[in-house]
Amino acid sequence: MSVEHFDFIGAVDTYFDQAAAHTKINKGILEQIKACNSVYYMKFPVKIGNDYKVVEAYRAQHSHHRMPTKGGIRYSEHASQEEVMALAALMTYKCALVDVPFGGAKGGIKINPRNFTEGQLQRVTRRYAFELAKKNFIGPGIDVPAPDMGTGAREMSWIMDTYVSFNPGENAIGCVTGKPVTQGGVRGRTEATGRGVYYGLKEICSYEKDMKELGLEPGLEGKKVIVQGFGNVGYYAAEIIHDNGGIIVGVAEYEGAIYNPEGLDPRAVLKHRKETGSILNYGNGAKDIKDSLSCLEQPCDILIPAAIEGVITKKNASKIKAKIIGEAANGPVSPEGAKILTKRGIMVVPDMYLNAGGVTVSYFEWLKNLSHVRFGRMNKRFNQASFQNILGVVEDFTGRTLTDKEKEAVTHGGDEIDIVNSGLEETMIGAYAQIREQLKRARNVHDLRTAAFMVSIKKVASAYENLGVFP
Ligand code: GLU
Numbered sequence: 001m002s003v004e005h006f007d008f009i010g011a012v013d014t015y016f017d018q019a020a021a022h023t024k025i026n027k028g029i030l031e032q033i034k035a036c037n038s039v040y041y042m043k044f045p046v047k048i049g050n051d052y053k054v055v056e057a058y059r060a061q062h063s064h065h066r067m068p069t070k071g072g073i074r075y076s077e078h079a080s081q082e083e084v085m086a087l088a089a090l091m092t093y094k095c096a097l098v099d100v101p102f103g104g105a106k107g108g109i110k111i112n113p114r115n116f117t118e119g120q121l122q123r124v125t126r127r128y129a130f131e132l133a134k135k136n137f138i139g140p141g142i143d144v145p146a147p148d149m150g151t152g153a154r155e156m157s158w159i160m161d162t163y164v165s166f167n168p169g170e171n172a173i174g175c176v177t178g179k180p181v182t183q184g185g186v187r188g189r190t191e192a193t194g195r196g197v198y199y200g201l202k203e204i205c206s207y208e209k210d211m212k213e214l215g216l217e218p219g220l221e222g223k224k225v226i227v228q229g230f231g232n233v234g235y236y237a238a239e240i241i242h243d244n245g246g247i248i249v250g251v252a253e254y255e256g257a258i259y260n261p262e263g264l265d266p267r268a269v270l271k272h273r274k275e276t277g278s279i280l281n282y283g284n285g286a287k288d289i290k291d292s293l294s295c296l297e298q299p300c301d302i303l304i305p306a307a308i309e310g311v312i313t314k315k316n317a318s319k320i321k322a323k324i325i326g327e328a329a330n331g332p333v334s335p336e337g338a339k340i341l342t343k344r345g346i347m348v349v350p351d352m353y354l355n356a357g358g359v360t361v362s363y364f365e366w367l368k369n370l371s372h373v374r375f376g377r378m379n380k381r382f383n384q385a386s387f388q389n390i391l392g393v394v395e396d397f398t399g400r401t402l403t404d405k406e407k408e409a410v411t412h413g414g415d416e417i418d419i420v421n422s423g424l425e426e427t428m429i430g431a432y433a434q435i436r437e438q439l440k441r442a443r444n445v446h447d448l449r450t451a452a453f454m455v456s457i458k459k460v461a462s463a464y465e466n467l468g469v470f471p
Contacts, residue, residue, distance in 0.1 A: 008083055015449055018453070019451075022445055023458060025457065025458070039058065039081060040135055042056075043056055044127050044131055058079065058080075058081055059132060060107070061088065067102075067142070068140065068144045070359060071088055072107070072358075073107035074087075074106070075155075080108070084107060085106075087106035087331075088106040095359060096457075098427050098428075107148075109128055125155050125162075126158050130162055133163055140173075140370065141171075144176060144366060146358065147232070152190075160176050160183065163176065177366055186365035188424070192360065193237075194306075195424060196360065196427075197237040197241075199429070203429050203432045204349060205219055206219065207436075214347055220245065222246075224249045225300060226298060226300040237328055246302075249264065250264075251269055252289070252293075255292070258288060258289065259295060260287070268282075297319040298321065301324065302323070302324045310334055311329075314334070314337055317344075324349065330355065331351060333348060338449065350452045360428075361424055364423060376416050380413035387410060388411050391407065
């Protein structure tokens with residue numbers, strides 16, 4: 001699934017410029033918004049067996065218009081300064097779009113985590129966290145990393161532990177998000193990006209008029225979906241869409257892809273991959289596709305690239321059969337590819353919106369850490385008692401007594417997971433309304449990405465007005 005060199009910064013800047021041209025914002029302010037404020041490039045030695053390996057790593061902070069800065073850390077052989085800078089810029093626009101009050105950042109460690117033991121990975125991660133701390137590049141009010149490609153809750157707990165050892169304090173655990181729930185994490189963070197993809201697509205598909213223009217029926221139910229990338233984002237997106245009536249017809253991974261127009265069960269596919277080490281030979285009526293990238297060209301209604309950047313370009317954009325492309329990955333579609341898709345009447349749902357669920361729930365985790373209280377702890381029982389009182393009055397009034405199951409459904413007070421998911425859904429619905437409204441209002445703008453960029457740029461610009469300029 002690897003792609004040739006992709007000019008990621010060039011792509012993000014092109015998208016930015018296309019949108020900026022439709023605004024009346026001062027040129028200097030636009031230049032400041034676009035610029036990456038700081039990048040820390042580091043090299044450090046890590047002892048692997050009897051050898052010393054020099055590890056290259058990065059952390060880019062794109063914008064300090066809101067603090068802290070925020071964004072994941074990716075472990076990948078392809079990590080580079082250009083890549084983290086492009087990803088950090090996307091984080092700025094993403095956070096602004098969904099009203100998460102952070103600047104954008106991103107980190108990368110240039111390793112293939114599969115080639116390291118757990119102990120070695122721990123050493124690399126802790127050393128990276130230590131380097132960040134030494135240069136004041138991490139902290140609950142400074143820069144707050146999170147999981148990205150190749151990292152998860154385990155890495156975040158190592159980062160937290162390293163940071164807290166050197167900087168103890170009541171808010172110290174807010175230095176990183178995506179932590180295990182037992183270590184200050186929030187329920188629902190692991191699946192948040194995938195769940196956000198589902199909420200976003202569900203919202204988009206609910207507009208009858210928009211669906212008609214695409215030649216589709218309204219509603220996500222019954223839609224045929226191909227997912228590229230079966231990692232944390234792609235897997236949960238597939239599972240939640242499947243559980244809510246969507247039909248997952250194709251799954252692509254780097255070793256190959258499988259396709260079944262009748263539908264695949266994401267849980268069974270994951271189990272098969274875990275057991276055999278490959279997605280191929282899944283059976284159950286699915287056909288194997290050896291050339292993984294060509295799976296993107298199979299028939300479906302919605303195509304969800306959830307792996308890496310630059311997978312849909314001018315080379316394959318004309319062969320895509322989907323009517324909607326949901327960018328769950330960051331930067332999966334190149335500007336030339338996007339142009340072809342838009343011309344063909346295909347709707348591209350931009351990354352900065354569709355995958356914002358991860359950072360949104362990271363924001364909730366950070367709030368939980370700073371407030372030192374679990375969501376739902378203060379009001380769950382109170383709400384439950386109030387609902388029970390109301391229900392009692394209704395039962396008296398109507399003469400009908402509800403069953404215990406019905407009562408539970410009506411009076412249930414929100415647990416942490418309920419509150420997190422409802423906050424996430426509200427965020428995805430609210431942000432889409434802003435993008436759609438902007439698209440309707442702007443003249444000569446025909447795609448959701450340009451509209452989304454316009455919304456973000458205006459928000460960041462308003463944060464700069466009259467500020468940060470020293471005479
Ligand atoms: N890595 C995720 C992203 O690209 C999440 C970042 C975060 O939670 O800070 O949006």
